[in-house]
Amino acid sequence: MRKVIVIGSGCAGNTAAIYTARANLQPLVIGGHEPGGQLSLTTLVENFPGFPDGIDGPVLVEHMKQQAIRFGAEYVHGQVIDADLSGRPFRINIDGQWEEAATLIIASGASARWIGLETEQKLIGHGVSSCATCDGFFYREKKIMVVGGGDSAMEEAIFLTRFGTEVAVVHRRDEFRASKIMLDRARANPKIRWVTRTVVDEVMDVAKGVVTAVRLRNLDTGESWMRDVDGLFVAIGHIPNTKVFRGQLETDADGYIVSKGGARTSVTGVFHAGDVQDRVYRQAVTAAGAGCMAAIEAERFLEAQGH
Numbered sequence: 001m002r003k004v005i006v007i008g009s010g011c012a013g014n015t016a017a018i019y020t021a022r023a024n025l026q027p028l029v030i031g032g033h034e035p036g037g038q039l040s041l042t043t044l045v046e047n048f049p050g051f052p053d054g055i056d057g058p059v060l061v062e063h064m065k066q067q068a069i070r071f072g073a074e075y076v077h078g079q080v081i082d083a084d085l086s087g088r089p090f091r092i093n094i095d096g097q098w099e100e101a102a103t104l105i106i107a108s109g110a111s112a113r114w115i116g117l118e119t120e121q122k123l124i125g126h127g128v129s130s131c132a133t134c135d136g137f138f139y140r141e142k143k144i145m146v147v148g149g150g151d152s153a154m155e156e157a158i159f160l161t162r163f164g165t166e167v168a169v170v171h172r173r174d175e176f177r178a179s180k181i182m183l184d185r186a187r188a189n190p191k192i193r194w195v196t197r198t199v200v201d202e203v204m205d206v207a208k209g210v211v212t213a214v215r216l217r218n219l220d221t222g223e224s225w226m227r228d229v230d231g232l233f234v235a236i237g238h239i240p241n242t243k244v245f246r247g248q249l250e251t252d253a254d255g256y257i258v259s260k261g262g263a264r265t266s267v268t269g270v271f272h273a274g275d276v277q278d279r280v281y282r283q284a285v286t287a288a289g290a291g292c293m294a295a296i297e298a299e300r301f302l303e304a305q306g307h
């Protein structure tokens with residue numbers, strides 16, 4: 001039986017691994033379906049403290065992993081396909097293989113929901129982004145487009161007006177899911193243009209390896225046209241990676257883990273870290289902080305249990 005299994009290898013999981021490894025708990029870290037988490041999908045990260053010239057997201061997250069390995073963390077590729085939290089030890093099924101652990105740190109993150117276009121996927125990190133806070137700065141004096149009609153889309157659009165010459169919000173309906181206050185704020189912003197009843201069909205230019213334009217389509221008329229754009233921010237929601245824990249652990253209506261204070265979940269001995277619980281801040285540095293909190297709580301829990 002393991003003392004700690006950390007599920008997820010993004011900022012939260014890697015930081016939990018560093019702390020639990022340094023506490024001599026030899027954590028097993030499960031990479032997950034997006035090893036390295038959201039950072040592995042970004043390019044330059046300029047807001048993680050300690051790197052005055054910025055650092056590439058994939059490099060940052062790999063450094064964290066190597067730091068954890070140095071102290072004895074063990075990483076496995078694979079995904080959690082099943083879990084049994086009904087009693088201790090907890091049981092976790094990694095691609096068909098069951099592992100047992102006295103504590104669990106769930107740092108499986110929330111995946112950005114993408115439109116699902118092949119051209120969009122190929123240009124992630126090269127003009128296509130799911131995080132305005134992370135990447136907005138790169139689009140100074142550039143043309144920006146935001147897809148979505150919820151609070152995230154409004155928040156990102158408003159934030160991005162600090163950088164872009166214009167920000168076009170493309171939304172598939174006339175009505176917006178966003179709260180009135182956010183929508184009013186966005187509507188009052190003169191830099192924001194509205195393109196409703198419209199979807200993105202294609203992102204250009206895969207051959208050049210950078211976003212130059214998108215092909216849009218009006219859902220009423222079927223009319224299709226090109227619009228020049230340098231940065232495409234997809235803000236159509238996130239999906240917390242908690243499917244295997246449904247019904248065993250308290251989650252909210254959208255599947256995010258409900259925190260019971262600190263890093264505690266509704267199941268004693270199971271801790272949360274990062275975006276799997278946090279739908280508000282979603283930053284590398286807050287996820288890392290949450291990973292640290294979960295590790296300290298796991299360590300104290302194990303100590304109290306006499307492990």
Ligand code: NAP
Pocket residue numbers: 113114115147148149150151152153155172173175176177178179235236237238279
């Ligand atoms: P959301 O409220 O679920 O909105 C997602 C938006 O994306 C909707 O407008 C939806 O369109 C659109 N969409 C979904 N799938 C799409 C697709 N395949 N193609 C095109 N458009 C698509 O998600 P969110 O904006 O990320 O917000 C999530 C939660 O966090 C909400 O509870 C929100 O209030 C909260 N939040 C709050 C703040 C704040 O208060 N400052 C900021 C951010 C988020 P339809 O409307 O047509 O379905």
